[in-house]
Structure formats: C-alpha cells, structure tokens
Amino acid sequence: MRHVLSVLVENEPGVLSRVAGLFSGRGFNIESLNVAPTLEEGVSLMTITTSGEEQIIEQIVKQLRKLVTVIKVVDFIDVSAVEREMMIVKVQADDARRAEVLRIADIFRCKVVDVSLNDLTLEATGDHGKVQAILSLLARFGIKEIARTGTVAMRRSMQPESV
Amino acid sequence: MELNGARILLECLKREGVDVLFGYPGGAVIDIYDELPRHDIRHVLVRHEQAAVHAADGLARASGKVGVCLVTSGPGATNTVTGIATAYADSIPMVVLTGQVPTPLIGNDAFQEVDIVGITRPCTKHNYLVKDVRDLARVLRQAFYLARSGRPGPVLVDLPKDVMQAKTEFVWPEDVKLRSYNPTYRPNLNQLRRAVEALLEAKRPLFFAGGGVVMSDASEELGWLARTLSIPVTSTLMGLGAFPGDDPLWLGMIGMHGTYAGNKAVNNADCIVAVGARFDDRVTGRLSAFASGARIIHIDIDPTSIRKNVRVDIPVVGDCRKALAGIREIATTRLAEKDWATAHEPWLAQVSAWRTEQPLTYVKNGSIKPQQVVETIFSITKGDAIVTTEVGQNQMWTAQFFTFRKPRTLLTSGGLGTMGYGFPAAIGAQFAFPDKLVIDMAGDGSIQMNIQELATAVCNKLPIKIVILNNGYLGMVRQWQELFYQRNYCSTCMEAQPDFVKLAEAYGAEGYRITDPGELESTLRTAFASPNTAVIDVRVEREENVYPMVPAGAALDEMLLV
Numbered sequence: 001m002r003h004v005l006s007v008l009v010e011n012e013p014g015v016l017s018r019v020a021g022l023f024s025g026r027g028f029n030i031e032s033l034n035v036a037p038t039l040e041e042g043v044s045l046m047t048i049t050t051s052g053e054e055q056i057i058e059q060i061v062k063q064l065r066k067l068v069t070v071i072k073v074v075d076f077i078d079v080s081a082v083e084r085e086m087m088i089v090k091v092q093a094d095d096a097r098r099a100e101v102l103r104i105a106d107i108f109r110c111k112v113v114d115v116s117l118n119d120l121t122l123e124a125t126g127d128h129g130k131v132q133a134i135l136s137l138l139a140r141f142g143i144k145e146i147a148r149t150g151t152v153a154m155r156r157s158m159q160p161e162s163v
Numbered sequence: 164m165e166l167n168g169a170r171i172l173l174e175c176l177k178r179e180g181v182d183v184l185f186g187y188p189g190g191a192v193i194d195i196y197d198e199l200p201r202h203d204i205r206h207v208l209v210r211h212e213q214a215a216v217h218a219a220d221g222l223a224r225a226s227g228k229v230g231v232c233l234v235t236s237g238p239g240a241t242n243t244v245t246g247i248a249t250a251y252a253d254s255i256p257m258v259v260l261t262g263q264v265p266t267p268l269i270g271n272d273a274f275q276e277v278d279i280v281g282i283t284r285p286c287t288k289h290n291y292l293v294k295d296v297r298d299l300a301r302v303l304r305q306a307f308y309l310a311r312s313g314r315p316g317p318v319l320v321d322l323p324k325d326v327m328q329a330k331t332e333f334v335w336p337e338d339v340k341l342r343s344y345n346p347t348y349r350p351n352l353n354q355l356r357r358a359v360e361a362l363l364e365a366k367r368p369l370f371f372a373g374g375g376v377v378m379s380d381a382s383e384e385l386g387w388l389a390r391t392l393s394i395p396v397t398s399t400l401m402g403l404g405a406f407p408g409d410d411p412l413w414l415g416m417i418g419m420h421g422t423y424a425g426n427k428a429v430n431n432a433d434c435i436v437a438v439g440a441r442f443d444d445r446v447t448g449r450l451s452a453f454a455s456g457a458r459i460i461h462i463d464i465d466p467t468s469i470r471k472n473v474r475v476d477i478p479v480v481g482d483c484r485k486a487l488a489g490i491r492e493i494a495t496t497r498l499a500e501k502d503w504a505t506a507h508e509p510w511l512a513q514v515s516a517w518r519t520e521q522p523l524t525y526v527k528n529g530s531i532k533p534q535q536v537v538e539t540i541f542s543i544t545k546g547d548a549i550v551t552t553e554v555g556q557n558q559m560w561t562a563q564f565f566t567f568r569k570p571r572t573l574l575t576s577g578g579l580g581t582m583g584y585g586f587p588a589a590i591g592a593q594f595a596f597p598d599k600l601v602i603d604m605a606g607d608g609s610i611q612m613n614i615q616e617l618a619t620a621v622c623n624k625l626p627i628k629i630v631i632l633n634n635g636y637l638g639m640v641r642q643w644q645e646l647f648y649q650r651n652y653c654s655t656c657m658e659a660q661p662d663f664v665k666l667a668e669a670y671g672a673e674g675y676r677i678t679d680p681g682e683l684e685s686t687l688r689t690a691f692a693s694p695n696t697a698v699i700d701v702r703v704e705r706e707e708n709v710y711p712m713v714p715a716g717a718a719l720d721e722m723l724l725v
C-alpha cells in the first residue's frame with residue numbers, strides 16, 4: 001500500500017541524512033522524497049512516499065517521530081488530502097505524431113514548455129495516478145527524458161467527518 | 164565575563180553533576196585538557212578510547228547517572244564507535260564528547276578529521292556538531308537531557324578545536340525545551356484499566372521484565388504486583404536483578420539460554436505483562452511460536468518497541484514505573500474481585516513443577532566447572548557485588564548461576580554482545596561505587612580485547628577482580644560449531660594465550676591461577692580480600708556447553724537440555 005507521509009522537521013544540517021539513514025538502515029523503502037522550507041523559519045517540510053504492509057508503515061511513522069529533529073508526522077492515508085506531483089517529459093513528436101501528442105497534452109492539461117523539430121517537452125501536474133497515466137499514454141511515442149518531483153501533499157480544510 | 168569553549172564545557176559538566184570523566188587526550192581536545200586541572204572533575208585516563216566509553220557506560224548502569232567520556236578527533240573518535248553502539252543497544256544514558264578539527268578545516272580531509280557525527284548517526288540517540296561557541300551551553304544541556312530522559316541513550320557532541328578556544332558570555336540555560344521531543348511518561352489510564360481487566364481474567368499470567376524495569380527503578384512496583392497478585396516472573400538478560408532471583412515466584416531468565424521453566428511458562432501463559440522489554444530475537448526464539456496462547460500487555464516508553472516484533476493486545480506507552488504504579492493503583496481497588504492466590508494456584512504449581520523437573524544444572528566431575536566457579540563466587544560474596552561480564556559462555560553462565568537480587572548489580576552488553584565490555588565497565592562501576600566489590604566475569608578471549616585497561620585499574624588503585632573462565636576457546640562460538648557445524652572448530656581455539664598471571668603482575672596487579680577444584684574457593688577468597696586489582700585465571704573444563712539452549716530459529720520450548 002502506498003502512503004504519503006508529511007514530515008515536519010527542524011531544518012538543521014544533517015536532518016535529511018537522519019531521515020534518509022533511517023529508511024536505508026532499517027530497510028524501509030522510499031519512493032520519493034521532497035524537501036522544502038515552510039512559512040516558519042528553520043522548519044522544513046518533507047513529503048515522503050513509501051509503501052509497505054501496515055505494520056511496516058506503523059514502524060516507519062513511529063521511527064520518524066522518534067527522531068529528535070522531527071516535529072510532526074502525518075500519514076495522509078488517515079486524512080483527506082490534496083496531492084500533487086510535477087513532471088517534465090520530453091516526448092518524440094515528429095510531424096506525423098505531433099498532433100496526437102498535443103491532444104493528449106490537452107486532455108491532461110499539460111503545458112508545452114519546449115519544442116524542437118523532433119520532440120515536445122510537456123509539463124504535467126497532478127496526483128500520482130494522473131502523472132502515471134500521462135506517462136503510460138505517452139510511452140508509445142517514445143519518451144526521451146523525464147524529470148519528476150516527488151509528491152507534495154496538504155490536508156484538505158474540510159475533512160469528510162467534519163462536513 | 165567571557166569564557167572560552169573549553170571552560171564553558173567544564174562549567175556545564177559540573178552543573179550536570181559530572182564528577183568523573185573517562186578520556187584520552189589528543190591535539191583536537193588539548194584546550195579542554197588544558198582547562199581540566201582547574202576544575203573539580205576527576206579525569207580517568209584510559210588506555211584505549213573504547214574503554215573510556217564502556218567505563219562511562221558501566222558508571223551509568225551501576226549508578227543511573229549519565230556517563231561521560233572525552234576523546235580526540237579522528238582515530239580517537241572512531242575508537243568510541245563500538246562503545247557507543249553498545250550503549251545504544253542497551254539504552255544507556257551517556258554523553259560522548261569528541262574533539263574535531265577547527266571549523267574552517269571541516270570537510271577538507273584535514274589531519275585527524277572524520278565525520279563522527281555522520282558515522283554515529285545510526286547508533287546515537289542524537290548527536291551534534293557545535294559550530295559556534297554561543298551554542299555550546301545549550302547543546303550540552305540538550306545532550307544531557309536527551310541522554311537521560313525518555314528512553315535513555317548515548318548522545319555525541321562533536322567539539323571543533325576553534326570552538327573550544329573561542330570566547331563568549333557563559334549563560335547556563337536553566338531549562339531545556341525541545342518542541343520536537345516529548346517522551347510520554349504518563350501511561351494512558353484506559354490502557355491500564357484494560358491491563359488490569361486482562362489480569363483479572365487470566366488463569367496463567369506471567370510478568371516478563373526487561374532492562375526498562377531496571378532503568379526506571381520499577382523493581383518495587385513489580386515486586387508488589389507479583390506478590391500481591393500471585394504472578395510468576397521471568398526476565399530478559401537485561402532485566403536480571405529487577406526481581407529477586409531467590410524469590411519463589413522467580414522463574415529465571417528466558418530466551419536462547421533461558422531456564423526451562425521460564426521458556427515453558429512464556430509459551431504456556433495466557434497473559435503476559437512485558438515491562439520494558441523489546442522482544443529481541445535472542446529472547447523470543449521463533450516468533451510465530453512465541454507466546455502464541457497469550458494476550459500480551461506491553462509496557463514501554465518507546466512506541467517503536469511496541470508491535471515491532473511481537474503482536475501486542477494491550478499496548479501501554481509510558482514510563483515502566485509509572486505504568487506499574489498505575490496498574491497497582493487500579494488493581495488495589497479491585498483486589499476483592501478475584502481470589503488471586505487460589506485462581507493462579509494450578510498455574511503456580513505447574514511452573515514450579517517445570518522448575519523442579521529441569522532446574523539449571525551441570526554435570527560435576529573432577530575438573531573445575533565454569534558454572535561451579537560462578538556459584539562459588541555467589542556464595543563467597545553472598546551476592547553482594549557488582550558483576551560485569553564479557554560476552555560468550557562466561558556471560559550466560561553468570562546470568563544463569565549468579566543469583567541477582569537487586570537491580571544494577573549485573574552490567575552486561577545485552578543488545579550488542581560486545582566482547583571487551585566487562586572490564587572497562589567494571590572500572591566505571593568501581594568509580595561509581597568505590598567501596599563495592601566489583602567483579603568482571605570474563606572469558607579468555609574477551610578479556611584480551613581490553614586487557615590494556617589493567618594499567619588504568621592499577622594506577623587508579625581499583626580493587627577490581629577479573630575472573631577469567633579460561634577454556635582456551637572462543638567458547639560460545641565453539642559451542643555452535645560443536646552443535647551445528649559438525650565440530651569444525653575453525654579459528655575458535657585460543658590455546659596461544661598469554662600467561663595471565665605474569666601479565667597481571669607485569670601491569671602491577673595480582674595474578675592467581677586456579678587449576679585444582681580444591682583450591683577454587685580459598686584462592687577466590689584470597690583474591691577478593693585483596694585491596695588490589697587482581698586477575699584470577701581459572702582453568703575450567705574446556706568443552707563445557709551452556710544449557711538449556713534454544714537453537715536459532717527454534718521455538719522457545721524446543722530446548723536442548725544438559
């Protein structure tokens with residue numbers, strides 16, 4: 001089961017390696033990891049996507065909480081959240097296929113960010129599933145290169161039970 | 164007034180209640196050593212940095228205080244790693260101070276530079292590199308607080324040389340606040356109620372004490388509950404001493420070399436209260452068979468310990484003593500709901516039958532049996548000693564045949580199993596309790612891992628007794644080779660060994676050799692009565708094995724017996 005964890009940390013030197021070391025040292029798996037500053041100075045937000053059985057995820061969350069520099073951990077499986085990931089993808093698109101690639105780009109509301117005679121570079125945003133879907137639809141044209149961010153996520157203001 | 168970093172460091176140590184510091188100097192910490200003589204802190208110069216850490220650890224285990232050691236950068240720092248990992252595995256409160264190259268050189272592969280913060284990240288509770296002298300007092304305050312609070316553990320503080328020289332106004336931070344660190348001490352009341360409920364329903368309940376009982380000083384609460392509710396008690400290696408080993412409710416330690424009664428009880432109980440134990444694989448045997456018929460109540464201050472290895476029915480996160488006190492309080496109001504003694508009578512009869520059926524035992528013959536050495540030491544000392552162990556058969560025989568009655572009287576490397584731990588730990592314990600008899604139960608292999616500390620013991624006039632159960636083998640490994648590897652004794656025979664008596668004497672200690680069983684007791688008595696450091700080389704039966712033994716991967720009740 002895929003879990004998105006939001007991990008609020010004190011932004012000290014070494015905090016990234018503490019978190020990364022925890023995953024590697026204990027054999028937990030990291031699918032993606034994103035770190036950026038928050039509104040509060042000295043505090044960063046890490047968004048980590050990982051997967052594993054319930055008991056493993058429980059250990060991951062507990063072990064993260066145990067790190068002295070970790071302020072808060074939220075598993076987005078427990079709350080309703082907005083999730084986004086961004087991808088820049090360079091697709092082969094000669095004249096014959098260009099229209100089809102653009103149509104897919106349009107359907108998924110991708111932006112064209114670069115173009116050359118033989119390829120198109122698209123910017124796609126969406127949740128993990130959408131980005132995966134775009135990728136698999138574009139695959140048949142030939143993908144030359146991709147660059148993806150990890151997932152970032154935010155709790156929705158209105159939670160189902162509070163509606 | 165502005166003080167330099169070295170002075171601030173020592174002022175902080177004093178305020179944290181440190182009176183002994185184990186260490187070894189070098190270029191990066193020379194400013195601290197320059198400052199030391201002006202302070203009322205005793206520095207103990209060891210002969211190897213690993214020993215400084217184990218000594219700080221031994222002091223901490225024996226006294227409950229935070230142990231402190233100080234070493235230089237580079238090799239001084241890397242030499243501490245085994246000691247730190249040992250303390251981490253057993254949750255021992257400790258602050259390790261390492262020198263570091265001056266901040267402008269960090270990252271340049273300077274002389275004697277290592278990234279010790281990076282190296283020790285996975286084996287410390289937390290660690291710091293102090294880059295600015297203005298952070299020093301706060302960091303040290305946090306380091307001590309982290310080391311001793313919650314689930315204790317070692318904290319390393321890396322101190323660059325220029326930070327020790329730089330000056331700033333010294334302000335002692337009165338309190339420590341870490342918003343990201345709030346250990347849960349007070350257990351959830353509902354969980355405690357559920358625990359009592361489970362005990363009320365239980366027919367075959369069992370207490371299972373780990374090192375957390377020792378560490379949180381919860382022995383009295385445990386004892387009260389066991390006796391009042393008529394519940395037998397087992398423990399892990401780390402829990403020995405948490406419950407008196409001569410109490411009728413005591414079943415002995417469980418695990419790979421646990422007692423028959425203890426291991427049987429775990430797998431036949433219907434309710435287990437595990438207190439401050441983390442269910443290491445050496446303790447559980449094959450997990451799928453472990454306590455399969457029992458509801459498990461697991462009390463631990465560290466939430467990660469709960470449900471890590473073993474399923475838990477009633478988790479209780481909190482300080483062991485507070486949790487047991489809470490259970491006691493609730494149980495007191497419900498004592499009348501069950502006739503505890505009568506209800507548990509068949510179970511108590513069963514466990515004591517197991518105990519008489521298969522007590523801890525060994526076959527006596529003409530030679531000196533290692534178990535007999537341990538028993539003799541117990542009878543000479545009447546148990547009034549602090550006993551440290553090395554690792555291997557010596558450790559297991561000590562655990563089995565010395566009756567530990569009080570917490571903090573057995574100091575042993577449980578989680579990491581570090582050979583070479585016992586002797587330096589004994590040095591630390593002797594500093595904590597100068598008037599107590601401190602004995603290191605050693606193996607001939609292990610003792611050679613930190614034998615150089617004889618110099619430390621002798622020059623500090625420590626009357627430590629090292630009893631070598633000398634079998635001329637790396638005995639525990641040899642036992643595995645005998646039982647599971649067709650006696651292929653590859654690299655475990657240690658016949659080429661120094662003359663331990665002469666070696667002791669060369670260091671200025673006393674040396675004794677015992678080869679005749681008839682002299683065992685008298686020679687031990689003589690050695691123990693001496694005010695000097697003494698090494699007693701006891702030539703024991705060479706191929707004696709530790710039993711019971713649960714082979715790796717077997718269920719706890721599938722024991723090989725004598």
Ligand SMILES: Cc1ncc(C[n+]2csc(CCOP(=O)(O)OP(=O)(O)O)c2C)c(N)n1
Binds near residue numbers: 557581606607
């Ligand atoms: C530092 C270290 N290296 C290796 C081991 C593996 N090991 C465990 S017990 C043992 C044998 C110890 O021999 P000795 O000290 O003579 O004790 P005995 O088992 O003979 O009593 C060894 C090598 C260890 N535990 N620690």
Ligand SMILES: [Mg+2]
Binds near residue numbers: 607633
């Ligand atoms: Mg040996």
